[in-house]
Amino acid sequence: MAGPDSPRRDTRGIVDAPELFARVRFRRRAPAPALRPYLEHYWLIDWDLTEPYASHVVPHPSVNIVFQRHGTAPGFGEVSGIGLELFTQKLEATGRVCGIQFRPGGFRPFAPAVPVSHWTGRRVLLDDALPGNEAAPEAVLGPRDEDARVAALDAFLLSLAPAPDPQAARAAALADRIRHDRSILRVEDFARAEGMSARSLQRLFAAYVGVSPKWVILRYRIHEALERAESEASVDWSALAAELGYSDQAHLVRDFTATVGVPPTAYAS
Incomplete structure (x- = not known):
């Protein structure tokens, strides 16, 4: 499973990408080399909005793990299975998301006990999806430095020790x-x-x-x-x-x- 050395640059799946990019800070980052066979990329979003905004995405055939914090609420992580419908997320005030987009076929080595169809159309809290292996959301969301957030995502996934399949x-x-x-x-x-x-x-x-x-x-x-x-x-x-x-x-x-x-x-x- 050979993955790219750098994240893709297209906007496929993002509805009205220019509008989204005008309102939030959106970046893609490459994971550690050992993880590239399994992952498309990391995606990082930060926002500070004066009025609410709804983003829309036509999901890829990919599982995501998403760490997110909205306003002053505690951060949390979840496994987001492939979305079958248009995905809409309301953003308001301030917030941060650190996401992991797996390649189609790339998530199963991290959760080999069940078929990937088990997650399709579902969003499951990380504590429930990967019991005993969950990352502390603030370890990922807390650092001001973007490189530190990417390093925390690398460390979390490497700790799961995916086996080649x-x-x-x-x-x-x-x-x-x-x-x-x-x-x-x-x-x-x-x-x-x-x-x-x-x-x-x-x-x-x-x-x-x-x-x-x-x-x-x-x-x-x-x-x-x-x-x-x-x-x-x-x-x-x-x-x-x-x-x-x-x-x-x-x-x-x-x-x-x-x-x-x-x-x-x-x-x-």
Whole structure:
């Protein structure tokens, strides 16, 4: 499971990224080298707002561990399984978040007792999710120095001593292929090309990714449509639908609207 040496720079999944970045301080940081096979990156957010703001994210097929503190309330940590719907978080006053985004397939080695589908659609306090292994939230959230926060995240994850798992590595490689290869449109064809049955591929994804391969295919396509809507002045939605493998524009519009909450043309405007 080879991870990147530096965090990705795209804004895929973030709804109205420029607005979010204008209101909060958002950074991505790379984890320690030993953790990179399992993680996408750390993501750090701090805010000091004069009025409330709601952020919206179309979740990746990734589990996150999130340490957060809102205002003067005590900080806490939680395991956030893959979100199936649009995720909305209200931010107000002051706060801080230190998040860990795992690669698809990367979380299972840290919690090998249950399939990753166990966490899908759930947010579980860290004390309950990883009993006996939880980190003190203030050890992560407390330091003023950003490097110290990253070091605390490294120390927490390394203390869990993840064991390499060939099946997790296989799932990660397959999910990564779906992310980057637009020609992958049908689960049956993809499984056949990988020398697997569709059922075996589905079982692998349930155990190590947390959602079905079909869900991953659709989610990455919506991410791309969302990014194009934000970055291009005028989008040819019919052409984009064909480019993303949809049979027609109506199917893209349906999936985009169901995921983001508004049709793509309304979102782009």
